[in-house]
Amino acid sequence: MVPHLTTALTGPLLSLEQSILDAQPRIEHWFRSRWQKHRAPFYASVDLRNAGFKLAPVDTNLFPGGFNNLNPDFLPLCVQATMSAVEKICPVAQRFLLIPENHTRNTFYLQNVAALTTILRQAGLNVRIGSLSPEIIAPTRLDLPDGNMLTLEPVRRVGDRLVLDGFDPCAILLNNDLSGGIPALLQDLDQFVIPPLHAGWATRRKSHHFAAYNRVADDFAKLLHIDPWLINPFFAQCGHVDFQGRQGEECLAAYVDEMLQDIAEKYREYGVAQEPFVIVKADAGTYGMGIMTVKDASEVQGLNRKQRNKMAVIKEGQEVHEVIIQEGVYTFESLNGAVAEPVIYMIDHFVVGGFYRVHTGRGQDENLNAPGMHFEPLAFQTACTLPDSSAAPDTPPNRFYAYGVVARLALLAAALELEGA
């Protein structure tokens, strides 16, 4: 079962997918040369949007949840890629401490932690789960709806090391995006910390990521002789917004207006009949909090109290002062009438699977990853590494290959971003 791509305008995308397919050996060679120079993050997931005329990443998560949503057939692929990642990043490590998010009552998330733990264990690591949550003061067993269980243990700092009772790990794997800041407990450890602390939302900015993505997309577009816009959404950053204090609205409105005009021009160039839109969201943070779909600059001026509250604060109560204005990319994939958005998973620089977020209650121009929002995950049935050059560019193996390529471009951008290059 694969979502149907419903758009009157598949021409440019089919042509993009065909270019990607034709250039497969050149593309893989290009990636190989890039990964010789840049170290891929340990793991990542990338949200893509497929508009038929455009295929682009809209979010890159360096602390991916959702491993439980992958096809179980891909487990060996995850295990093998994890072995590669460990070899490159911390070959001597044998004991891994996994630090999850603090939401210990979200069973969807906890099933992700269980899936991740299984992958790491199958890769031959001793894994225990250490919680930063003040609620975890003793080893706590949590039973999961799928019959699995997890034990969360309280972490302690001993000198320069983070430990559990009877467990001195060689490496700390964060599955916690540090939205609330970097706890003192994690600072200046003499253990491997993966990903590095500056990958957390305490310091990371979406605008830095997409600045790096601009460079990657431009290089890649040159390789394929395509317009980089076909794989790259416009973005701009507003650094001094105070939604509660009603500061910076004019600056934001000006950016929105300019970007809507830029998109309209591209839509004219490619004959796209849809109405341009932009997404305004916090420059730091995740979980789709503080996100607006905007089709006219006036919509970001004179926000009412409810809208201001929604935009002003994201996860862990962090106030929003920096926002990113990103070109909205329509998602034209649907399954039984519900909107579908692909999410691609990578470990080391390998694509290890993906799934669709399938949504009945959202529009094609809305963010599909919002708090409290329920989606049905639809695991990819085939791997993203098996393009079939004898088949049409939009058959599932070829569509998935294109997804894997664009997701890896975002991964490469994340590598540059973390280097600060």
Next chain:
Amino acid sequence: MVPHLTTALTGPLLSLEQSILDAQPRIEHWFRSRWQKHRAPFYASVDLRNAGFKLAPVDTNLFPGGFNNLNPDFLPLCVQATMSAVEKICPVAQRFLLIPENHTRNTFYLQNVAALTTILRQAGLNVRIGSLSPEIIAPTRLDLPDGNMLTLEPVRRVGDRLVLDGFDPCAILLNNDLSGGIPALLQDLDQFVIPPLHAGWATRRKSHHFAAYNRVADDFAKLLHIDPWLINPFFAQCGHVDFQGRQGEECLAAYVDEMLQDIAEKYREYGVAQEPFVIVKADAGTYGMGIMTVKDASEVQGLNRKQRNKMAVIKEGQEVHEVIIQEGVYTFESLNGAVAEPVIYMIDHFVVGGFYRVHTGRGQDENLNAPGMHFEPLAFQTACTLPDSSAAPDTPPNRFYAYGVVARLALLAAALELEGA
């Protein structure tokens, strides 16, 4: 469907499999440290024998055929491992010339070549197939029984490069074991030649491989606190045998006798009721030509003409003067009464799958890979990297994990062997 392990004496093996299972993190850590120091061959397959009381490699093939016998579900695993291998050995390479064996009428073998070509292409390489066969004087299309087809092209030497018409490859991947010697065409090329020429049977010796395996098995046995004999067959080498001239028979008989006594002693120690046997085979070469099962030293003396002819010459008409005497390992796996022998496939240092050779016409003490011999391949249904510590040591995922571990020990021995260390 998994072959049944039929033996009255599963005690020691279950204990070995349990040791392997319990030590999984230590084993993977140990392998990681070894692969930091030694480069795995590009690819390899290892024939294992599972006697219930003993699990050991009996042959390591550095030009593996049989990729067509693997479970198609493992294709993504093969592709990912190939990407790793290319990154390590020849990252800049984009065009691969695959050189197969010359038996262009063996459709089983040609299906292997097709499977291998698919793996390499999915990994993003431009692949063409160059034949050394004098019969191939123009591009020759061969249709395969499974509906696929292959094109073999004649290779040409231009200066220091091996080329096809319109194709100047960066790397030459040999799937030809060079039993007939190293053709001048392949010598002193300025392209990557994978595996190196000295991995071919023109120079390789089984006794060098098993000497390296002795060291690997001893190290590994120390790690697990087990008797290395449980994973290592005895072997000895006789360097000056002339079967036709009836020279060296006494030396051979003396080695055989001594080894049968050594095995008998081990069998007494472990309470094994079976009769010891040894395998006498050519020290160089493949395809199970020139192989004898021997249970008494007198059997290698006074061979009749037919036996002498069988032993004296192997593939490509090479005469045998060096033989290896190897402890015979019973295979106690069977499927519907037929004897089964596992073969494990590796690319880079990753186990990517395996299958059983299932044989109706052979005994538990016979070689299952002989010329003209027909076996039914039974692909492994699950990967070799998914041990289940909560299940019994002999459940399929755990048995396959043990197979993957022992096969990787043989792979490590091959790495040492190729280094000449």
